[in-house]
Structures are given as structure tokens and as C-alpha cells.
Amino acid sequence: MSRNSTLSSDDRKDALAEVQELRMKIRAGEWREATSGVGNGVMQANVVILPKEWADDFLIYCQNNPISCPLLAVSKPGSCLLEQLGANIDIRSDIPEYNIYRDGSLSDTTSDISSLWQEDWVTFALGCSFSFEQLLQRSGLGLRNIEEKKNVSMYRTNIETKQSHRFYGNTVVSMRPFTASDAIRAIQITARLPKAHGAPIHLGDPALIGINNITQPDYGDAVTIYPDELPVFWACGVTPQVAIENAKPPIAITHVPGKMLLTDWLIDDMLEF
Amino acid sequence: MSRNSTLSSDDRKDALAEVQELRMKIRAGEWREATSGVGNGVMQANVVILPKEWADDFLIYCQNNPISCPLLAVSKPGSCLLEQLGANIDIRSDIPEYNIYRDGSLSDTTSDISSLWQEDWVTFALGCSFSFEQLLQRSGLGLRNIEEKKNVSMYRTNIETKQSHRFYGNTVVSMRPFTASDAIRAIQITARLPKAHGAPIHLGDPALIGINNITQPDYGDAVTIYPDELPVFWACGVTPQVAIENAKPPIAITHVPGKMLLTDWLIDDMLEF
Structure with missing residues (x-):
């Protein structure tokens, strides 16, 4: 538990009961x-599932790119559990929707991957920017995607990630619009949660990071x-999906962008300074 | 001394020797x-000197507007010392250049106010954004005003301050241009030094804060x-000079914008988090 956490044990119990019910x-x-x-x-997580043969390269890819790929947990090969993130998580069914990539191409989406499960699969969970949205709301900042009941906007950029063997590609970002003064506050607030991408990596002119149509x-x-308002851009855990397109493993499973794994980790326990 | 300070005692001695020689x-x-x-x-300070009759209102003005007027010290009436900020400071001569306001109008500038000194004068010292410039440089950020050997750019805005009796007016800002990613870092760095105005109050379109010609x-x-690059705007300790124009005290002395009082306070001792 972070020394910065101010959660009461009742708040803690309520939050965990709610997330477990939702899961x-x-x-x-x-x-x-x-x-x-x-x-x-709670901390929400991006998920990448790869055959063991591809997992070590991908682990290094995450370590090379900690802002877009903040690693929360890695499973044992073949295990469909992620005990570190929640005692009863079953990674085969606990994500609202999965993308299935074959040879680097998105081939299907599904709400359950139990029938596909392979004994050599390794699951990676990476922090998601949805995790800091509640921190922003608590500080009085409005989130347009929530206000408009939409999924967050995500874009491919021209910002290269650091390659790891077969995995490479450009960074994907999520975008939230704010007035300048709210953007300045959002930067300070999100900097406290590096495991959910931390501070933004760009704001203002989208063309400067290769986004031609916002x-x-x-x-x-x-x-x-x-x-x-200015568009404010955070590194996004969809970045690995671009790297999977490039690496072309025979199979790879991810969450569908915006449809995340809900963990039992409370963001109040993860705040820096 | 801040628990965040990492200065060695040699660094500390060198810094104080340098500032005292310069003073x-x-x-x-x-x-x-x-x-x-x-x-x-070292912490650099904006200075406002007012007759005692006007000083109490101005003290409340500073308390009402802590971002633009972060109060470091107030002198005893008639005292030309500011012991809290440096044992040997003589406020009548230790600023490179002074503005003299009479009835709210700038009437003269001078390098020494000893001949004008009145026994009812009270001196206010307010933190200055020059104090955080070295923090930005240490983090690898370039400061255009220093690179181009110019005084920093300052602008009147349409952002109202909170009035205190006769003192009121809009906020003055200093501006430093940065790329978006450097601006994001500058926000996080300067937030650590609230006594030097802390994080910026605006960035991007100058017209949104009433600046029509950058x-x-x-x-x-x-x-x-x-x-x-984006222009990034910090609240500025020249704001009181606008409030003095409005309040129209018979006499008021300030520093000339950009020509500050150098104190013995080390910024490393004043860092938050």
C-alpha cells in the first residue's frame, strides 16, 4: 500500500466488491x-497474450518502452490466472472483448477465448490511462469521453518506440481535450500515476506527432x-497492437482498445509523491 | 532546510559566496x-515598497493572490533590512534598478533609493520565476531568454486578481517558449517551487488570456x-505594479521588471515533493 493512500478500509472493501461484481x-x-x-x-489494464516463444522479446519491448507499456504483471506460461492483479481473475473470459491477431493481422473479435487457449500462452498486463480518469474527475476536471458516453479517442503517431527483436512500431496515444489551465492540472495529477502512463507525452498541434486528422x-x-481547448495526448497501451502487426506472431490475443481488464489494484495505493 | 534538498555543504557555501559577491x-x-x-x-525576489498606511491592504492582496504574489518576507516599518532573506541585505541599494511610482504613475527609475527612504516604508519580497529557471536548465530544458541574452518576456493579461481594498487589477505573466514535451516537463518541475509561482497558469493561444500580440x-x-513551440505562461511578480497603478498610493517603489533582489535562500531548500 502506498504511503500516499488515503483510502479507508470501508472505501477499500466497497471498491473491491464493485470491481469483482463487474468482472x-x-x-x-x-x-x-x-x-x-x-x-x-481500480487500475485498469491493457492485455497482450503471446506464445512463450514470442514472450521474452515482448517483455523486453515493455521494458524498453515503459511509458506506453507500463508492465503490471506477467503470467506463468499456460496459466490463465493473474493472481498478482486479482485472486479470481480468469484471463480467458474477464475482458469485455478480445482482438485475435493471426500473423500480425486482426482476424476476429470475441468475448471469450477459452476455446482457443494454448498451454504455451503468456499474458502481459499493462497499466491503462482509464485508471487516472477518476483522479482527474476528483479534481473537478471534466472528461469529454465520459461526458459524451464514448470510448476514448486513440491515434497512431509518428513517435517510434524502442525495438525489441521482432517487436517495433510507432506509439499509439489516447487523447482528452482540456482548456490550458485544466491541461496544466491534468499533467500534474497524472504524473503521480506512472503505472498508468504518467504525464502526457504531447499536447497541442496533433500534426507535430503525425496525427493528420484529429x-x-x-x-x-x-x-x-x-x-x-487543447488536445492532450497520453501514451497508450494499444501501442503493442501495432508492434504485433509488425512482429507477425502466428497468434496473439489482446483486449479490444478501450475494453480493459479491471484489476483489484486501487489507484490510491499506486500514487507517487 | 527542505527534506528534498540534496545540496552538499560545499555547494551551499559556494552558492552563498557567489550571491553575496553579486549583491x-x-x-x-x-x-x-x-x-x-x-x-x-538562489531564490530571486520581486520587491514592493509602500508606506505603512498602504501596507496592510497590500499584504491582504498578496494573501488573496498567492500564485502571482508568493510572499517570502515583509520588513518592519522603516527598516531597510530583510534579515529573513539575507543577513546583509540593504533594500535601498541591493536591487539593480528601481521603479518609482507616484500616485500610480511610473515617474522615474534609479539604482539607489537611499535618498528617498521614508521611516514609514514597508518592504514586501515576493518569489520570482527566475528562481526556477536553473531547475529547468538542470533538467536539460533550454531557456530562450537566457540563450538570446534577453530579459524574459512579460505581458498584461485579462486574468483578474482578487481585489484587496484599493489594490486590484489583472495578472501579469512571464512567458517562456517550449516544445510540447518540454512544456509538459516544465509544468512538473516548476510545480515543485510554489514560492516562485509554481506551475504555469496558461499555455498555447495567447489571445485566450488577452494577449493580442505575443x-x-x-x-x-x-x-x-x-x-x-508553445508559449508557456507563469504568473509574474510584476502583477503588483499593475495594482499600484490602480491603487495610486502617493509613492511606491518596486524593482524594474526582470531586475530582481537576489536572496540567500537556496531553491533546493524550497522544493515541494
Whole structure:
């Protein structure tokens, strides 16, 4: 538990009860939506599942790129559990929707991968920016994607990641619009949560990071940006999906962008300074 | 001393020796330049001197506006010392250049106010953004005003301060251009030094805070802003000079914008988190 945590044990119990209930709904196939704004202050995670033969290179890829790929946990090969992140997580069914990549191409989406499971699969969980959205809301900042009931906007950029053998590619970012003064506060607030990508990596002119049309996200939904607002860009855990397109493993499973694994880790326990 | 300070006692001695030597040069009239980039990591201060009758209102003005007017010290009435900020400071001669306001109008500038000194004068010292410039440089950020050997650019804005009786007016800001990623780092770094205005209050479009021509600062010099840079705006301790124009005390003395009082306080001792 972080020395910065101010959660009471009742708050803690309530948050865990809520996330476990929601995860059971997801497991039962009763929730297939994006998870922005849900889960009462828990860390949400991006997920990448790869055959063992590909896992070591990918682990180094995460270590090379800690801002876009902040590693929370790695499973034992073949294990469908992620005990570190929650005692009862079953990685085969506890994500609202999965992307299935074959030879680097997205071939299908599904809400359960039990029938595909292989004994050599390794699961990686990476922190997600949805985790800090509640911190921003607590500070009075409005989140356009939540206000407009949309998935967050995500874009491919021209910012190269650091290659690890077969894994390489450009960084994907999530974008939230803010007025300048709110952007300045958002930077200070999100810097406290490095395991959820920390401070933004860009703000202002999207073209400077290779985004040519801000109204057409590559993943998720477009949201309104008002004239007095700046788009603020955080590194995103969808970055590995670009690296998988390039590495072309025979099979790879990820979450569908915006539809995350809800963990039992409370963000209040993970705050820096 | 801040628990965050990492200064060795040798560093500390060197910094104090350097600032005291520089202050003696200023006292002797041998230095009348802007003080950006000088003083080895010491807190620089804005200065306002007012007759006692006006001082209480101004003290509340500072308390009402702690971002633009972060109060470091207040003198006893009639005292030309500021012992809290440096044992040998003589406020009548230790600033490179003074502005003299009469009835709210700038009437003169001078390098020594000894001949004007009144027994009812109270001196206020407010933190200055020059104090965090060395922190930014240590982190590898370039400061255009120092690179171009110019005074920092300062602008009147449309951001109202909180009035205290006769003192009111809009906020003055200092501006430093940065790329977006450097601006994001500058926000995190300067947030650690609230006594030097802390994090910026605006970035990006100057018109949103009432600055219609960024190439024509109201105080200091214009600096180059490259196409991939954003102007980043910090609240500035010249704000009281606008409030003095409005309050119209019979006499008020300030520093000339950019020509600051160098104190014995080391910024490393004042860092938050």
C-alpha cells in the first residue's frame, strides 16, 4: 500500500466488491462495453497474450518502452490466472472483448477465448490511462469521453518506440481535450500515476506527432474539442497492437482498445509523491 | 532546510559566496542588468515598497493572490533590512534598478533609493520565476531568454486578481517558449517551487488570456518562438505594479521588471515533493 493512500478500509472493501461484481458480469458475457468511467478507482489494464516463444522479446519491448507499456504483471506460461492483479481473475473470459491477431493481422473479435487457449500462452498486463480518469474527475476536471458516453479517442503517431527483436512500431496515444489551465492540472495529477502512463507525452498541434486528422481516431470514438481547448495526448497501451502487426506472431490475443481488464489494484495505493 | 534538498555543504557555501559577491556589485552600482540566469540557484525576489498606511491592504492582496504574489518576507516599518532573506541585505541599494511610482504613475527609475527612504516604508519580497529557471536548465530544458541574452518576456493579461481594498487589477505573466514535451516537463518541475509561482497558469493561444500580440511584451524583451513551440505562461511578480497603478498610493517603489533582489535562500531548500 502506498504511503500516499488515503483510502479507508470501508472505501477499500466497497471498491473491491464493485470491481469483482463487474468482472463477474463481464465473465458471464453481460458487459461488452468500453470500461472508461467504470470500476470504482481500480487500475485498469491493457492485455497482450503471446506464445512463450514470442514472450521474452515482448517483455523486453515493455521494458524498453515503459511509458506506453507500463508492465503490471506477467503470467506463468499456460496459466490463465493473474493472481498478482486479482485472486479470481480468469484471463480467458474477464475482458469485455478480445482482438485475435493471426500473423500480425486482426482476424476476429470475441468475448471469450477459452476455446482457443494454448498451454504455451503468456499474458502481459499493462497499466491503462482509464485508471487516472477518476483522479482527474476528483479534481473537478471534466472528461469529454465520459461526458459524451464514448470510448476514448486513440491515434497512431509518428513517435517510434524502442525495438525489441521482432517487436517495433510507432506509439499509439489516447487523447482528452482540456482548456490550458485544466491541461496544466491534468499533467500534474497524472504524473503521480506512472503505472498508468504518467504525464502526457504531447499536447497541442496533433500534426507535430503525425496525427493528420484529429476528427478521425484510429481506435475508439471522436469527441468534441471546443475552440478554447487543447488536445492532450497520453501514451497508450494499444501501442503493442501495432508492434504485433509488425512482429507477425502466428497468434496473439489482446483486449479490444478501450475494453480493459479491471484489476483489484486501487489507484490510491499506486500514487507517487 | 527542505527534506528534498540534496545540496552538499560545499555547494551551499559556494552558492552563498557567489550571491553575496553579486549583491555587493549591485550595491556598488556595478551591475544594473536583468538577473535571469545569474545567482547560483538562489531564490530571486520581486520587491514592493509602500508606506505603512498602504501596507496592510497590500499584504491582504498578496494573501488573496498567492500564485502571482508568493510572499517570502515583509520588513518592519522603516527598516531597510530583510534579515529573513539575507543577513546583509540593504533594500535601498541591493536591487539593480528601481521603479518609482507616484500616485500610480511610473515617474522615474534609479539604482539607489537611499535618498528617498521614508521611516514609514514597508518592504514586501515576493518569489520570482527566475528562481526556477536553473531547475529547468538542470533538467536539460533550454531557456530562450537566457540563450538570446534577453530579459524574459512579460505581458498584461485579462486574468483578474482578487481585489484587496484599493489594490486590484489583472495578472501579469512571464512567458517562456517550449516544445510540447518540454512544456509538459516544465509544468512538473516548476510545480515543485510554489514560492516562485509554481506551475504555469496558461499555455498555447495567447489571445485566450488577452494577449493580442505575443511579439510585443508589455515588460522585458521579445524572444523567438519557433513553429513547433508553445508559449508557456507563469504568473509574474510584476502583477503588483499593475495594482499600484490602480491603487495610486502617493509613492511606491518596486524593482524594474526582470531586475530582481537576489536572496540567500537556496531553491533546493524550497522544493515541494
